[in-house]
Amino acid sequence: MTASGISPSAVATFTAQERERFLANNPNSVALAERARKSLYGGVPMHWMADWSTPVPLFVERAKGARFYDVDGHEYVDFCLGDTGTMFGHSPDPIARALIEQASNGLTTMLPSEDAVVCGELLAERFGLPYWQVTATATDANRYVLRWARAVTGRKTLLVFDGCYHGTVDDVMVRRRDGQTVPRSGLVGQAYDLTQYSRAIPFNDVAALEAALVEGDVCALLCEPAMTNIGMVLPEPSFLQACRELTRQYGALLIIDETHTISTNIGGCTRLWNLDPDFFVMGKPIAGGVPCGVFGCSQEMAERMQSARSEAQEHSHGHGHSGMGTTLSANALAMHCMRANLEQVMTPAAYAHMLPLAKRLADGFRRLIAGHGLEWSVTELGARCEFQFCPVPPKTGAEAEAAFYDELQMVLHLYLINRGILITPFHNMTLCCPDTTEADVDRLIATLDNALADLLALPNARE
Incomplete structure (x- = not known):
């Protein structure tokens, strides 16, 4: 068993399923990705935009508040928010x-x-x-x-x-x-x-x-x-x-x-x-x-x-x-x-809305982690929170890095994307903004709960 409690073979099987689902549901992003490779290095205007969990980049059409919409017409609840670039929502x-x-x-x-x-x-x-x-x-x-x-x-x-x-x-x-x-x-x-x-x-x-x-x-x-x-x-x-x-x-x-x-x-x-x-x-x-x-x-x-x-x-x-x-x-x-x-x-009222939602999200993460018998932890910082693949929150950068399980992280992110939810790509961080709602938070918790249930239902998932 890996330190995360989930076997690499189950993660690989789950990843293949979710990649196939993304490609089938996002033909316009797939087409734009192919077109972009002819003029943009790596197919994106900045190379790290290709470092997400999706098999090809997810192309955005517009964004407002806590939501964005892709070129295939899908709506997403955004808990990444430009990795804090739009911490207070898209286009306030x-x-x-x-x-x-x-x-x-x-x-x-x-x-x-x-x-x-x-x-x-x-x-x-x-x-x-x-x-x-x-x-x-x-x-x-x-x-x-x-x-x-x-x-x-x-x-x-x-x-x-x-x-x-x-x-x-x-x-x-x-x-x-x-x-x-x-x-x-x-x-x-x-x-x-x-x-x-x-x-x-x-x-x-x-x-x-x-x-x-x-x-x-x-x-x-x-x-x-x-x-x-x-x-x-x-x-x-x-x-x-x-x-x-x-x-x-x-x-x-x-x-x-x-x-x-x-x-x-x-x-x-x-x-x-x-x-x-x-x-x-x-x-x-x-x-x-x-x-x-x-x-x-x-x-x-x-x-x-x-x-x-x-x-x-x-x-x-x-x-x-x-x-x-x-x-x-x-x-x-x-x-x-x-x-x-x-x-x-960037007002006191904005923080008064954001902080309780992040607390609600962190508590939800802890409940679902315990419910699946996983030895993971959750770290909170104001409107930010993150679940990490280690039993106690890390105290140093080296400890945080040692808890990385890139393949598991990526497939969980992809599962969420395939169901209309985005979190930060490079680790499991989430951010609530003034436009985030309790229903948005509960939806993320429920969807991640389903992801873990589906993953752990695979044969030998806990080997």
Whole structure:
């Protein structure tokens, strides 16, 4: 028997059945997939869009609220929501109006507007850091904050947690294997040694954190308050407080990336847990699904950033480039949508709706797991929850990865897709939005329950 309690042979049989069902029910997606292979690398506009459980990509026609519709006319309840890119639902009405309002008033000018001022004020009020900058993505925000961290500390080494997620910043593409920092497997075109200035340590390990910081070369610890992309991993009590105390003790900065963990609260874990970071980063959901990212900093950091910038300009005789910012950063369209999102979409009322639904979903997962006699666990984080193929919730990225059973995960996802439900593709994470209903939640629980019943009814399923 596998660690999950379900045999590979049963999973393989189940997968064949569900793949056949998908191909029979989705002729238009199949046809578009064939056509796309002639012009799009891998048949999709971004290669990871082919990494779902379906035998060919599922092509979407439209999306609204907690639902989307494919090109074959099927309706889906969406618990993925763009992997938090549309955390508050697809095309919320205030965002749709903001897009229309700004469309004829200029999309980008390289100049600020009143929207920018309002967004800065709202961000400062919500997250507790006084100064803000706007980027095109959270990856950009993390990249720029890392530059600032190196500039203000005079140090080069970045500290991250094993299995972290901070977009596609080069410096975070490391893992911890056999006690050593190594490049992530599968990296393409990596030209220099990432381990020279990046160090990966286990999450929830205070001793490892201090051992990494005591060397005195770490500019910053870049971390999510809870790990979300290796499977969800929650912090142990007082661990994040230790992160704050130890970074200060050893002269490193604390950067909190809440791109995914904003599911917890209107002020994120940063305000909910009083994390007091030097820098705060967020991307995907901040402008209601329009590409945008932000980073905020403390008063002290703002002063040190200005000193570092003045010094760099002095050395370059007043010319040069900071290495930060793109032409479309803080464009007028993104700023107008971010303002609408902060004022009208990402509200206390939205969280008041989302959080109880996620709790209902997590409780339902636990009931059906127990009902099938499986030794799995469920992890919750605000509006997010996830079932994992291990008896207790993991404490580190390595533990979460060890519980992966890719073939089982993929066929369960495919079973759900074939019955009109979508969850996050890369692990078993779900997200509830303001448009999700109790009926949607109950439908997901019942459908997953049926999936497990059908799978476990196969011969030798529990071998």
